Amino acid sequence: MSSKPQVSPPLKILFATSECAPLVKTGGLGDVSSALPAALREAGLDVRVLLPGYPSVLAACARATEAGRMTALGYPVRLLDAELPHGVPLIILDCPVLFDRGGGPYQADDGEDWVDNALRFGVLSRVAATLGTRHSPLEWRPDVVHCNDWQASLAAAYLALEHGPRAATLVTIHNLAFQGNFDTRDIHRLELPPQALGIEGIEFYGDYSFLKGGLVYGDAINTVSPTYAREIQGAELGFHMDGVLRMRADRLFGVLNGIDTELWDPRTDPYIASRYGPDSLERKAANKAALRERFSLGGPGSVALLGMVTRLTDQKGVDLVIAAHKELLGMPAQVVIVGTGDRELVDSLYAMHAAHPKDFGVTIGFDEPLAHMVEAGADMFLMPSRFEPCGMNQMYSQRYGTPPIANATGGLVDTVEDGKTGFMMKEATREELVGACRRALACWKDRKRWHAIQAAGMAKDFGWGAAAREYESIYRKIAR
16 A cells, blocks of 8 residues: 655745835835745745834734734834735734834935834844744744845844754845944844854944844845846945855855736736737837826927836936936937935936926836836836846836846846847946937837837746745755
């Protein structure tokens, strides 16, 4: 009599993050923290998301139930069971004194960082770590704690220094420029042992760094594209962490992000004026007309329209667009930009709009429906980033038949094919941006070639399936 093959239980993953769309989002981390756990769960893994109880999170999860209580770094914490809109289980870290406040996740309404961010995200890291040990107040215990960006990275240090059985840790770098560096004034409140506080631990040029703690102590490290994984091991894009990353290169992986292909689908998008697909690209024109009307652009609709949705920072190359605006408008082309960020860049963009109100449109602020309108209505999408760990808009734009004009860095290299699905700059300069835009406009006038580029971009698979398989492979390598 043959025995039935034993089926091993699914891997249990705690996905610790400071953002998760649609509950709270400031950038790509929020999108990833929503889509990746859903893809992992679809692949058969037992994934739960750990997220701070910001007001928007608690409001969206009014029916959350208490699952346990604990103390973290001296703060009383309740753990609430809830569920994300797509069904992934959510554990809410409810600590009102740290998270139930106005403003954003990291900043007050005046744009200044919360002065207690080290303690706020120290508690997030400490809770994530505790859930991976025998001290957890929950029955469910993860095999791997997946620490996202600096805000959760210190969990890797807490777990590595734990006595007894513990979960393994994967630390994901979504953007190495954000490191969670603080002065040593409150370092004692993090409750780390002395051996973790020196140069071999979290000390970083006289301060201390959450992210460095993750890089030093994590069982594995990854970032969000293969090219960026190579770039951050060099001085130019290593942000002084390149030495640590080279030291841990055998545990460093590059896993390309995906996108939510249901949310970003021009065939079903509720935010756009006219839905379309690769076989009905003629309907895209109605979206261009709606976008031009939204920004009150003038002149004939036959002029090329360049769109940009971004954080307004030098990283994103917004200053290059400002510097090149006369050449771009003279091609001729029109430009629309949506984003929020640095005050100096905001003022410059308003000045561009004031000087060219019918050709240079600007909206300051985060506007999800308008972001979809730009992807559908623009002829080309601008991404002249100085560095880009992965980027998502270049994938959205290809899916929407809006070829990107992008700098050859990070995930842009891994997702855009020059002359086939988009147009690449060799470096982040005004001259390269102008040259790439001229090449794109020349191609745009050749309708047969342009349609072929649009079709090639729309045919690419940017879903999360491949990434989920790579993450599962990493989890299995490190799971204890």
